Amino acid sequence: MSAPATRDSSMIATPGASTSVITVSGLGKTYATGHVALKDVSLDIRRGEIFALLGPNGAGKTTLISIICGLVNATAGTVEVAGYDIVTDYRAARSRIGLVPQELTTDSFESVWATVSFSRGLFGRKANPAYIEKVLRSLSLWDKKDARIMTLSGGMKRRVLIAKALSHEPEVLFLDEPSAGVDVELRRDMWRLVRELRDEGVTIILTTHYLEEAEEMADRVGVIAKGELILVEEKATLMRKLGKKQLTVELTTPLAALPQALADFGLALSDDGTRLTYTYATNREGDDDGLSIAGLLAALSSEGIAFKDLHTEQSSLEDIFVSLVRREP
Incomplete structure (x- = not known):
């Protein structure tokens, strides 16, 4: 799977333009039932x-995406896409956006080619068979171009949704739970395509329950809970600031209790006395916060405590996400 084609320069921002392609200001959404889906959300998403x-689930992710894409009306606040207001300049703003929704919604009786070509026309783009062919080939759909959607597997239907979203050469691509229910091969191919599109200057916004994918793919991470955006951070910075590292020391001889000389390290001794666990944070690449591992090993040596093995573990993005959400009242 490879990026579909050289992009039409008329759809890409010119040099010197704002570094933000999406600007969300004070966004709120309250439904007629009284349910508050979003509360004063402000967010800038950068080009590329x-x-x-x-x-x-229920945090407000899909509602936020739906408002940005012009599918749901906000109760308060504004959204601009590439400098166009999503309400007052709807056509211009929406034409910059490609959306791959969670649900598989396609015209079952149409062919793949007709569906993707029609989607391009909906955005006022001139017919471009060469571009549509490249999109379909990039998604391994060319052999299915004449097949009716209803005959395709779930994974192939997901590919068609991506092709539809790319058909009009959008500047911004939304992927709402794109990996839900797809096989490993499609997931791998899809992320390869996402990287290539990003390299071409397309901005990618994704929601996912597969946090290892976000950890591998994302440049920045936003966390939303109960309709409020509680954190937006560079992924690497987030991992440094909130990630924890643990050093586990496997002892040669079990300890009945921690020696007083090791008390300052905040060590945890396993119930059977065979393992010591040292938990520490990182504030700069390669630096540990507080007492050093070298100091700990020296202290063990001075106390005559021998060890046969040691290993380290670091918090994943999933660990950080869970801890952040649990902090919310």
């Missing part, structure tokens, strides 16, 4: 980045 929007 992969932005992962994370949150538990």
Whole structure:
């Protein structure tokens, strides 16, 4: 799977333009039932980045995406896409956006070619068979171009949704839970395509329950909970600031209790006395916060405590996400 084609320069921002392609200001959404889906959300998404929007079910992710894409009306606030207001300049703003929704919604009786070509026309783009062919080939759909959607597997239907979203050469691509229910091969191919699109200057916004994908793919991460955006951070910075590292020391001889000389390290001794666990944070690449590992090993040596093995573990993005959401009242 490879990027579909050289992009039409008329759809890409010119040099010197704002670094933000999406600007969300004071966004709120309250439904007629009284349910508050979004509360005063403000967010800037940069051109050419992969932005992962994370949150538990019902947090407001899909509502936020739907408002940005002009599918749901906000109760308060504004949204601009490439400098166009999503309400007052709807056509211009929406034409910059490609959306791959969670649900498989396609015209079952149409062919793949007709569906993708029609989607391009909906955005006022001139027919471009060469471009549509490249999109279909990039998604391994060319052999299915004449097949009716209803005859395709779930994974192939997901590919068609991506092709539809790319058909009009959008500047921004939304992927709402794109990996839900797809096989490993499609997931791998899809992320390869996402990287290539990002390299061409397309901004990618994704929501996902597969946090290892967000950890691997995203440049920045936003966390939303109960309709509020509780954090937006560079992924690497987030991992440094909130990630924890643990050093586990496997002892040669079990300890009945920790020696007083080791008390300052905040060590945890396993119930059977065979393992010591040292938990520490990192504030700069390669630096540990507080007492050093070298100091700990020296202290063990001075106390005559021998060890046979040691290993380290670091918090994943999933660990950080869970801890952030649990902090919310």
